[in-house]
Amino acid sequence: MRGVVQRVRHASVSVDNKIIGRINHGIMLLLGVEDTDDEKDLEYMCEKVPNLRIFEDENGKMNKSLTDVKGSILVISQFTLLGDARKGRRPSFIAAAAPDKAIPMYESFIENMKKREIITESGEFGADMQVELVNDGPVTILLDSKKIF
Numbered sequence: 001m002r003g004v005v006q007r008v009r010h011a012s013v014s015v016d017n018k019i020i021g022r023i024n025h026g027i028m029l030l031l032g033v034e035d036t037d038d039e040k041d042l043e044y045m046c047e048k049v050p051n052l053r054i055f056e057d058e059n060g061k062m063n064k065s066l067t068d069v070k071g072s073i074l075v076i077s078q079f080t081l082l083g084d085a086r087k088g089r090r091p092s093f094i095a096a097a098a099p100d101k102a103i104p105m106y107e108s109f110i111e112n113m114k115k116r117e118i119i120t121e122s123g124e125f126g127a128d129m130q131v132e133l134v135n136d137g138p139v140t141i142l143l144d145s146k147k148i149f
Contacts, residue, residue, distance in 0.1 A: 001041045001105070002081040003143040004030040007054050011074045011133035013123040021121030026071030027054075028133050031109060032081030033102035034095050034146075041145035042105055046112040049073070054139050062139075072119035076131055077106050099126060 011028040013021045029049060034041070055064040055071070066073065079102065083091030097105070103125050113120040123129045142149060 001034060001037050001045045001143075001145040002032040003045060003049065004078075004081065005049060005052060005054070005141040005143060006030075006133060007136045007139035008074075009134040009136045011131065013074060013076055013121075014130045014132075015124050015127045021074050021123060023072035023074045023119065023121050025069070025136075026073050026119075027066050028074045028076070028131070030076050030078040030081060031106060032078050033097040033105045034082050035097045035101065036095075037097060037101075037105060037145065042108055042112075044145040045143065046109060048143055050113065050116060050118060052141060054141060066118065067116070072121065073113055074121045074123075074133075075106070075110055075113070076123040076129065077102070077125045 006028045008026060008028045010024050012019050027049065050066045053065050054062050055066070055069045057063040079093060079096040080091070082096040083093050084095060085091040096102070106125055110120055110122050
């Protein structure tokens, strides 16, 4: 699984000009599922994302996690994170999981965040979405469950 974690002041996602998810202070996560991902990859992301220490403490150091600051998370499915643009000019998305695999993993991630009592909002899998956010810092972290970066 791949993720782009952005610390935000606020973020929202809309489909057909209707806001379907909105958060204040927290994390906006773009989440992509790879065709080779399994339960271990899901567990890695479910542990890593809410525990990343990307929020400032009283001394201005990034020592607090989403859980520590009681922030919210907005999760957006994004298969294009698995795009391979090393050859040619058009990215290849062959590594992205098909919806029958990606949807359950995406939904499991969301449910895991809710079980942790994190206020969780989400986009609509496969929809044409418009995402708005104010990146705080800016702080943006790239994650890969296979730890290739």
